[in-house]
Amino acid sequence: MDILDQVIGFLNNIFWGYVLIYGLLAVGIYFTIRLGFIQIVHFREMLRAVSGSDKTDKDGISPFQALTVSLASRVGTGNIAGVAVALTLGGPGAIFWMWMVALVGMATAYAESTLAQLYKTHGPDGMYRGGPAAYISRGLGLPWLAAIFSIALIIAFGLVFNAVQANSIAEAAATAIGIDKMFIGLAVAVLTGVIIFGGIPQIARVAEYVVPFMAGAYLLAAIVVMILNIDRVPGILSGIVLNAFGLQETVGGVAGSVTAAMLNGIKRGLFSNEAGMGSAPNIAAVATPAPHHPSSQGFVQALGVFIDTLLVCTATAVMILLADVMPSEQLTGVNLTQAALQDHFGQFGTNFVAIAIFFFAFTSIIGNYSYAENAVVYLGGGKGGILALRVAVMAMVIWGAMQAVATVFNFADASMGLMATINLVAIVLLSGTVVVLTRDYLSQRKAGVEPRFHIEDHPDIAPGVNREIWK
Template sequence: MGFENIIPEWLKSAISVGNDLLWGDFLVGLLILAGLYFSISSRFVQFRWFREMFRVLKEQAEILPDGSKGISPFKAFTISAASRVGTGNIAGVATAIVLGGPGAVFWMWVIAFFGAATAFFESTLAQVFKVKDEEGGFRGGPAYYMQKGLNQRWLGIFFAILITITFGFVFNGLQSNTIAHAYQEAFNVDRWIIGIVIAILTAVVIFGGAKWVANVTGYIVPVMAVIYLTVVFVILIINYDQIIPMISTIFANAFGIREAFGGAVGAAILNGFQRGLFSNEAGMGSAPNAAAAAAVSHPVKQGLIQSLGVFFDTMVVCTATAVIILMYTDLEYGADAMQGIQVTQAAMNAQIGPFGATFIAIVILLFAYSSILGNFFYGQSNMNYIKESKTALFIFKAMVVVMVFIGAVMDLETAWATADLFMALMAVTNLVAVFALSSIVFQVSADYKAQLKQGIHPVFQTNNIKADLSDVDEWGENRYAYRNGSKSK
């Protein structure tokens, strides 16, 4: 069945023009500027409090008034890591290297280095301005700190619409596209068949409320991540003699004079930044939605956890994939070369034999499917921010299922180009808000540091800082008061 041209040419051209406008010097410069500003102004919080990240990670979950445990820092970390680890780490890295050369890996590291500080700021803000939901838990994210922090509900609505479209439709289409290509490569199954299967599996959960599927993937994904990293580690040990030459190649292609004159450095930077942003999501405004849900005693704690998540995602998982690909001796570069998940499958085949493609197909199915479910909940949460409507939610669910199928049969280049455009729009909107509210993060961080110096367990009180947080009442000793009230209603 010929679905390759399901997206009209005029729309592809519009997407290309949008990417040229946003992903030129503008967004690359903005990401660097944001990372530099957040890093320098916080005195490189991503390194200064690196040990503190691990200390917070080991803290026990808070006991809620109803006797149940809240989400522990470690569980919050694993949840966010599971949502980050997926298509970007496996297929995205391959695309970055093929289009940008080995030097793209270095620039992925760069965006992770600065992105860790950006993630700290946006997730701390999400915690500060979170609200209690009808279940007595918490929800929040950029839409909430745009409304409550900047007093700009229109901007919050705009971002909520943007993230709903981006994650509910665009990113879910890309996830199913990657799954379909992986199974076509491993088992020679038509992508439209895979698209139907994934669409049905998605519909079962979001329409039927089959939460057990989501729960199972939530447990399996971290295990698969460990298995994937273990396989890569073993391959690295076997090929230890290639490590130094590989690192040299990465740096040579990132800075080489010959490559600079040939324009390859620009391609490496662009592709490294694009795939790095898609993978670790730092500054995009997606992770704060998950960060806001955690029950912690101080906003800084979740900022630290999400900062650590960026390091894990890029420096560990993305680098692991890059190692496999750069060891592949038949790797070809350029726009006409093989791209995406099929590159990773071919590289894994070269290392562990014919089972390599099947192994990657299984891994990406679990990673990408769990991301589809997580993306849906991001979209649903932001739809509820705009207006709670059962009819609108039903239409949204139906469109998600349709987009999962369309994504599976869409051509690879269009799928990635669409994702690039929408995540750029999200990043620009979110970073403007985080810049404007950064002074609050400075004050909240100073409060956290002061309590640590006093040797007490940090508990945030809004009256401890100078910023006007009169519209925020979810902190201090009574931060769970409404939880009890909500249960009695």
């Protein structure tokens, strides 16, 4: 076991100390430049692609549902605890670097989800299916690598991360109302089962209502705090930027060095928004895009990164910095966020964070499951494989609620590191296809027509594309 722990530790050091920190940033910058700063120049297109239609066909889910399912996974306890940790270790400047990571990550998210749409097919149940496994297999002609990716995704997102989210719920509930963690785990597992046994359409329907409510309530709390402290808000926001470059030592009483701010902001930003990880494209592929073009779902998922980091993470940071609390080794993570909201709202603030943790963590469980189901379908699992996954997810929720999950979490980190590395290489190799799709979409929009993708107009790209879907 010690040898296994050492191997996992070594892999995590390579993946998270070198490959992904620099790789995710480099790929984000690469796509930002190659696509002409698409996430800034065409930001309005993201809003249009989400709101363009709430209609879908029987084989897919709507663009808005695809956005909310991806947000269900993205917006987790990291948005509450992770931001607090970044502030503690890196100071206020860390938030600026989270913003920068999100901005370049939006281009990466656009690229991977555009490819997921292009290479989607019909699964055995008739639903659209796809994601990185599809474009690795059919776009690059490497089905064995797609299988490795899928296995890593099932381990990380399908199983272990769901145990971690269940642990967060159990800790918060046990602290708030004193219920035994086993009973909390059983209750969460039953609730999870009710939703995931309805499949991805059921998950999409739940996310469509719950995610806007939970994110909206959290952002509303931040807006109230900012209104009550409106005279301090400009100083806090400008201080975040100045602190990132060492031009202002403290903001809201919190200090941090330039190096620590950059390192912790980049790390926490990458963990939170998931751009380039190869997770969100799994649900992007299930959507019926509006307009009917692969790029439109790319725009939708780029908006997801913006909402996750630029809005929700910033809300947490501002509420902490405007509170009369001092981050420390003893007061960090969820406890710091709870202390900040207690300072603003009294006991209601503490309870509000506990409720937010439940919603953020629970929706992450069902969002993560939807990704893993796609991976099982790619591996040929069929109905039996999906049933086994659902039972395993419920078991991991119960187990995670009762256990400290540190060792297994290290294994999941290694799995996620592997899948992210594979995905980054794949989307860079397929970047020429992304460019062709983007030009096709934007040229039609510029001509004043609603973009539609016809594969016969592009005989030189994408030999593995399902021609029936894109004819």
